[in-house]
Amino acid sequence: MIRQDFSRVDPKRRPNIDPKRRQFADPGFKQQDYDHRLNFYVVPPTAEITLEEFEVWAIGRLKVLSELEGCSFRNRSQEETTTYMTSILEKHMPLHANSSRSGILQDERKKDHYSHFILRLAFSATEDLRRRFSRLETMLFRLRFKDDDLKERQQFVDSLGLEWERVEEEERRELGAELSAASGLKKVDEQGWFKVDWERVPELVEQRRVFLKRGKAYVPAREQLSLVVAEFTRRLDEALELTARALPRLDEDDRLAPILAHLSQSFTAPDAAYSSSDAVDGLSAPTAASIDTLSQHFPLCMQNLHQTLRANSHLKHYGRLQYSLFLKGIGLSLEECIVFWRRSFKLITDEKFAKEYKYNIRHVYGDVGGDANRRGRGYTPYSCQKILTEALPGPGQSHGCPYRTFSTDILVSLLQKTGVNEREVLGQVREDVKKQRYHIACNRVFEWAHKREIKKVKDDGSWGAAELDTILHPNTYFKRGWLLKHLGEGNVGVVGDGEKMEE
Amino acid sequence: MPHSVSPEASPVDDTQLSQTSAQPLESAVKEEPPTSPAEDVPMSDAPSLAEPAKTKVNLEDLFDDEDSDGEFSSSVPQVKAEKSPEQEPIKIKASSGFADPEVMRAFYQRLFPFRYLFQWLNHSPSPTNDFMHREFAFTLQNDAYLRYQSFPTSDLLRKQAVQMIPSRFEIGPVYSTNPRERKSLRKASAFRPVSKELVFDIDMTDYDDIRTCCTGASICLSCWTFMTMAIKVVDVALREDFGFKHILWVYSGRRGAHAWVCDKRAREMDDQRRRAVASYLELVKGGAQGGKKVNPKRPLHPHLDRSLNILRSHFQTSILLEQDPWAGSRSAHLLDLLPDQTLRAALAKKWDSAPSRPSSSKWADIDALASSGAMSSLNPTTLREAKQDIVLEYTYPRLDAEVSKKLNHLLKSPFCVHPGTGRVCVPIDTRKVEEFDPLGVPTVTQLLGEIDDWDRENGGEEAGDGSQKKVPDWEKTSMKPYVEFFRLFVAGLLKEERGGVKREREEGDPMEF
Structure with missing residues (x-):
């Protein structure tokens, strides 16, 4: 037998010889060098930081992320978001370009790097948190990527080592017309083009912004953003999944766990803005028969559904879903809701109704369906955010937010039908809609319709600012509208608790 | 037994x-x-x-x-x-x-x-x-x-x-x-x-606002043309643009058609990619209140350009002659889609005086009036694009996109019997799609x-x-x-x-x- 020499080396002296052991060797605690302003967050931090830094950095990043989320909820456009976020980023998480020659470049980047990983720990526990975190981090990355210095951005992208096939000169000339038509670029030759599997740029394909040929997408260098961002999201999602699996092993550390738990809790989801207390207290349980009367207090999206339902004695699936949830939200019981739909679908036989529609209504209320659905008592009523971001209605469908889905002229005539007749308001609504600030338009209409009552509660101080904040949920619209119209009937005081859920 | x-x-x-x-x-x-x-x-x-x-x-x-x-x-x-x-x-x-x-x-x-x-x-x-x-x-x-x-x-x-x-x-x-x-x-x-296979569902009900021959569940040969056009456009896009090879079209038994894209690459797509394909192919948007339903970016994407070329010939025969979509007072919608105020007024006047004028003449009237010189304010490009949009609105496939977007959506198997008609859901040969007769199944x-x-x-x-x-x-x-x-x-x-x-x-x- 041949004696293997290296086995005689003192074990303690060869931790670096065996590659399998190498990963268990002590990390070489050292400062990382950050060459680029942007970071794909591939390598986890290894140096030591104080507990205080740990917490402060994380909170700073959290602030940035929640502001960013706020922007998307408020439907701010790209430019508005950028301007709004500039000051916030400067305050909590400044990050300068190499060219700024700032002395604290490395510190800034280190803070960015570490805080990202701390939040990654805090937000990897549940699927929901992971999805939100990844969405917001992607937004942040996109924001930074866009305002990065062109040259440095290129260096950063090159450093990623993404595999993109260049389109050769000859092919580019051959496809010139198609490339220019698809990308909207006049001069095809001026920039580089890449050829990638279309699956890597679903965003661009979805918006029909690239030329496709036999499964390959021809991406202009300008659209790099979408490629890089997609790659960022993909890697982050994968990493989050891994973090989630590693999380249980972190339990032994009783210094970090409370901080992390605290962080993830303070990141509450405004998505779940609806709570059962949003049902109006002063309103005795509504019935199927009272919906017609109540519908005058409904926001435009629901009024539209109600009118469509009355006109056609039918609503398509998504319309029914949106409307049933809203009705559930105002406190209509399951039995009454079924009665309401049964009566509304005049042209349909009992049998067909029971067969094709009833189950869906019961499902919405959590009366049937999987365990999770029943335990959660069905779905939550849709918020404006949800309604504004879902797919546009197709032919014959009428769900969604009318401010978004209607053409302006038809929207205005619908508003006039519901009693909004002041030219100034209508003009402002047109303006809002053009800027895609749909829900500002909706709030504007609300304020106009209730201006007398709002003035009154403001004057006598019975409603605080929080109770008159921007409306972000159709059920809040209804509730606030109903309460305002029934002032002095002894239920003004109860506004508070429901409203708090909004924030 | x-x-x-x-x-x-x-x-x-x-x-x-x-x-x-x-x-x-x-x-x-x-x-x-x-x-x-x-x-x-x-x-x-x-x-x-x-x-x-x-x-x-x-x-x-x-x-x-x-x-x-x-x-x-x-x-x-x-x-x-x-x-x-x-x-x-x-x-x-x-x-x-x-x-x-x-x-x-x-x-x-x-x-x-x-x-x-x-x-x-x-x-x-x-x-x-x-x-x-x-x-x-x-x-x-x-x-x-x-x-x-x-x-x-x-x-x-x-x-x-x-x-x-x-x-x-x-x-x-x-x-x-x-x-x-x-x-x-x-x-x-x-x-x-x-x-799962990437699937598409095209249903004739989505065409109800533009077909004049039948409504709801019934179909005839003249409205089946919508399906023929849809199959042609979607099929070529899936093959040429996305590079899929194994696409099975199936008659749904009554008034629609399904497509099953069976390539391995298509089967393994996640929801986001499915959504991307569906949106890539989707063009006609907006409900009954939406006004103009087709608003593509200019210049037209190569896919739309190709589709337009396929559809144009059908538009002349199947739409204008057979469907006659703007007969009588229905021409109001056509007017809504045209860009210029004066042109609209002139056309409205002309058509009101001749209520029985067929759609093909009305379509020709647009160009005739526009080129008569009276419309100095009208930009010829705008008009041409508006006309392209109209052709697309009346011919472009209307997918039930939700079906395609989800990996876990179920779709009726080929060769099932449609419970309403008794017809077998047979595959459609895309090479002979024009010859397919749903009523002969x-x-x-x-x-x-x-x-x-x-x-x-x-x-x-x-x-x-x-x-x-x-x-x-x-x-x-x-x-x-x-x-x-x-x-x-x-x-x-x-x-x-x-x-x-x-x-x-x-x-x-x-x-x-």
């Missing part, structure tokens, strides 16, 4: 036995009896006599198939169209409708091409997870809906279909574990859809009649010569071309899949045994 197989089915001889692998037997034995229909499904029409007959059918299936074509290994449990040795005529009375359980039973027993369906979904000759973990959902005669059915072999799928006689069944995704065992899993997240009753006719004509000869090859029942009917087409489609798909496997194996680690 005229059309179940008689108990004295062909005796099993030894040679056949030895050739049959043990696999189907085992799986058949292990398989717990599929949720007995007696428990949850009232089968008032199924006489108890059917029970022994059924078991017999299965036994026979396990051992048949000597004469299957050589392309696929004989060790695979294969379902052949039913052999009923005595060629018993199916006594379908003229009065018996297509919803009659006995008619449906005979259909599943004798005509439904389970074997090709299996090969299509399985992507390999021997059963793989692609088939075994695939969800099927049965809609029973009483409209009960059974989800999460799955089958180890095509025999068992066939057996359950014959037993329960669903009015139709749907095909869902392949799951990470067997759908029947989903409740026994410790973690719910271990049960998730993994792959055979109904289930017609097909069963054809078997009888064939048997009467050829009955004598066959009985005389026992060695002659048995003719599967579908070959005796007008379903033959459709099944043949499907067979070739599946063979093409299998060939590519198999090629892939072989290459993988060759490239595999040589040290791994």
